[in-house]
Every structure is written in structure tokens, then in C-alpha cells.
Amino acid sequence: MWRSYRGWQGLGLIAVSLVATLWFAATGRLTLFIHPRYVVFTVVMASVGLLLVIAAIADRVRHPGSDEHEHEHEHEHEHDRHGDQRSVTPRLLSALVSAVAVTAGLALLLLPATTLSAATAQQRAVNVAPVGAGAFLPISGSAAAKAATASTASFARFTVQDWSSLLRESTDPSFYSGKPVDVTGFISANPNDPANSFYLSRFVITCCAVDAQPLGVPVSLDNWKSRFVIGQWLRVTGGFGSNPSQKSSESIVLLPAAIIKVVEPNEPYLY
């Protein structure tokens, strides 16, 4: 009984995971979990996996007793070696594993895919891992190199990630003057000056959401909490300049000319 149940449980769990993967891929949500470069490979392998699942279900429907035979075999061997001394603990443990896995599987089947929240940005600390020149760069190309060749207008296309790398490389106000900024991100707290500044941040993904690193640019806005809450997505235009705050250690901040609330973009992460 238990063995037969375990067989169905394994098939159910892998079927649910494969179906959820393909469904998220079809609805454009798969990149909430993994980097876009894995999408094709993941979809191909998930399709292969589903064909195997269908074949395995068909086999179990036609030969329902096959697990029980194996069970008998194993039982004999258990007798051979331990005189059937199997204790209660491993059984309890495997029942627990099974209960947790099934609950998580149901959640994967029934709950919507969500973006990592500002709570995780807080926990991982915005800009803590120093993402300087060269970091992440085999994939995207250095922000400094981009900046060196960019025309003035193209700075408006720079992301939060690009600016945050530049801010690490240069704190010279003259470098930033006259360069237009137009960035989108969500609000996370800025511990340097919590009342009058926040980070406009995005998660940057190198492989999957597990390694998501929050990056952000400091935005100076007095008493911002009266207008916005943490986690709100904003599009901010303006320019970088010297920080008016005395308390903060950040010398360059984004001085907003206009701030509008936006909905979370379809591709919330940067890569």
C-alpha cells in the first residue's frame, strides 16, 4: 500500500512540477524563477519529462500490482540481513517528508507565481555584495564601458543596475551632470537616511531567483513615506546630483524631477 502510494506520489509531484513549469513558460511567468537563458532547455526537458510521466501512468494503470512484487523482494532481503529490525523513526521521517512535499506540491499547483518582494530586498540588503566593474559582466557588459560610448540621450535607457554600478565607480558630480535619468524599480528602505531617501531597486538574477541580488539607486525625497509605501513600483525621472542630506554617507543621489506610480513590469528582474 505504502509503496504503491509512494509511486503515485512521486509521479504526481514530478507531473505537477513539470506542468507548472510549462504553464509558467506559456504565460510568460517562468522568468520569475529562472534566468531567461535556461528557458528553452527547461521547456524541452519538461516536455520530455511529461511524455515519460504519461508512459509511466499508463504502465501503472495496466500493471497496478508491480510495486507490491518489488516490495516482497525487498522484504525478503530485509529479513536476510537485519531480521526486520526496521525502527519507527525512519518511517515517521519519511511520512513527514512526504507530507511536506505533498503540501508544497499542492501550493505549486494552486498558488500564483509571484515576484520576490521588498521584504527579501531588505533581508538581503540592497547593494551589499559589491557589484562593481566586472561583476555579473560575462553576460551584460560593463556599465562603465557602456557609459564611455553612450550618447547623452542613451543614458535615459540605463537601468537601476547600470546606474548602481556607475555610482560605485564614480562619485564625481560633474560626471553625472546633464545626464538624463529615467528608471523604474520598487521602493526599498535606505538605512543611510530612512526618512528622506529610499532605494529605487530591482533584483538582479544570475541563474535563478535564489541568487537574486537587490541593487538600487538612492533617491532623495523628503518625507517620502507620506506618499509611498515600501514595495511600490515607481518610474522616476530626473538627474543625479550631490546629496542634500547631511546624515547620509552617500554623496550622489537621484534628484527626482517627476515620480509616477507604475504597475510591476512583466519582467521585474534584471539580468
Add this chain to the structure above:
Amino acid sequence: MSFQLEQDRAAGKGKPLSAARSSLEASSRLTRKRSWALAIGVIGVGTIFAVRALSPTSLGGLLPAVAQDLLTLAYSVIIESLPFVVLGIALSILVQVWIPDRFIARALPKNLILRRIAISLLGVLLPVCECGNLPLTRGLIAKGLTVSESMTFLLAAPIVNPITILTTYQAFGFSNGILVARIAGGFFVANLVGWLFSRHPQQENLLTSDFAASCRIPDAHHTSTARLRQSTRLFAREASVIMPVLFVGALVAALVQVAVPRSVLVSLGSNPLYGILAMMILAFVISVCSNVDAFFILPFASTFLPGSIVAFLIFGPIVDIKMLTMMRTTFRGSTIVQLSVVVALVSAIIGLLVNYVA
């Protein structure tokens, strides 16, 4: 299809017409039964699709943000590993069912040391990362490799493997000897562990009794239909062993991520010894796949010494939360503890060497 051909051929061979007809009927009944079973499979999968499609697209803040993030992190581990799990099971089926008995075991050199070296290079031919690697290792044990030899494969394949080498090269190039130290270190630790465990007199006692028993079931069938059936059965069995622990491992890894602030690990910083320990703890906790862990650790490269990065890159693919839960399906608890200690010590020593030399 070949099944039906065989049936027809067997039926037609020197038998009276009526007998041939009745066995033809029997085989068409069989075909019908098989289509029915397949239809049930398709309906089952279709139902899961329907449920997934009809599930709500937003919960409107029903779950707290931390709980949502916990699930998102766990699912990203599962979804990231899933294609490699399928690939690993598929290769394991190939090795167990379709490659002739003992072919691999016989093709390898007889000298035990050379043999282990050859096994640790097998990953170049069978490029799966650590999650797909375990089912493949189970397949190799079932196919006649000794337990200690298969451990060499289990440890070496995620590191000495073209995809991992390529991504590590992309991330670090040849700077500070990180790439070379990783490949050489992974190769060395795999051979060392293989040698240590080969001295264990009772190889089978290293395995859980469940798995040891399932290895002893002889495969009786050799026709291609029997092989197909055996393949789907193996798929179901491997899925039933691996999926629950993959889910639990991913959840635990996500839980630790949500609970322990990353700044705690990072603040351990650039001390040559603590840095190595911190990196090994990080590797243990985050359970990132070896094919991509180089990209993951890249942002930390400027705060940590190169030896700490090397310790991360050798230790992580072999021992982490997800891998330990998965290894538990095959090896005994005591075996896993010994293995982890050896690997941890060796990774730390290699890391220290790199820190002082580089």
C-alpha cells in the same frame, strides 16, 4: 509497435489459421488496452494542466510577503533543478536498461587507481550537474560499479564536467588560479573519497537497505518492449525517490535564506580562514547548482579572497542541504557524515593553499 510485430510473428509461425486469428484478436485487445492506459495518462496530465490554468492569478495579499518569497525561492530551486533531474533520470535509464550489462564496468581499466581516475572523468561524457547526478550514480551502482567507485563519480561529475568548466571559465577566466584549483581540487577530492571508501570491507553496508535491495533485483527481460516497460518503471521509481526530497531540500534551503540575513555571511569578509568557512556555509545553505554557481559567487569575488571562492566552488557541488537530503535516499547517514567531513576538510585545505599562494 515492435511489440505488436513480435506478437504477429510469433502468432503466424506454423500455427493453424484459427489459432493465428485468435492470437491476432488477443494482440489487438492488448493494443486497445494499451491505448486506454495511455489515454488515462494523457487525461491525468491534462487535468493537472486544467487545475493549474484555473488557479487564481493573484491572492491579493492573502499570504504575508515573507511566506510568498519563501515559496518563490523554493520553487526557483525546484524549477531550476527539474530539467537536470529529468536529464539525469533519462541518462540513468539509458545506463541501466539500454546499455548492455556490465558494459561500463568492463570497459573501465582494471587497475583500481586508474579505474577511479577514468570514472572521475566520466562526467565529461555524461554532463549532468549535481541534481541529475544522483539518479545517474544510482544507475551506475545498479550496473555493477562498486559503491566507492560510484562515489568518485558522484563527487567528480558535477565539477569535472564541460558545462561547469565553461561557466567557471566565463566567470573567472584564469585569474588567481580559481578555475584550475576548482577542477584539480574536485578531481582530487573525488579520487581521495573513492579510495577511502574502497577500504571499507562491506561496500553494501554503505548504502541504505532499501536501495541495496532494489539493486539486487535481477533484470530478467531483454526484449525491447520489456525494456520500454522497465524504462517507464524506473522513471516512476526514481521520481518517487527524488521528488519528495527535492521539494523538502528546496524548502529548507529557502527557509534558511529567508531567515538568515545575507549580511551576516558577508561581514565575515576577507579573513583567510573565516572567509573560507563563511563561503562553505554559504555554499551549504544556498544549494545552487554546480553548472551556474560560478556566476552566483562572482559578485562576492571582490570581498572574499580567491581561496574562499575556491572552497565554495569545490565544497558546494558536493555537499549542500539539497544534496544531503538527496544522498540520504541512497547512502547511510554515517556514510554521508564521513564523506561530508572529508570533503569539507579537503576543500578548506585547498582554499587555504590558494589563499597563501595566490
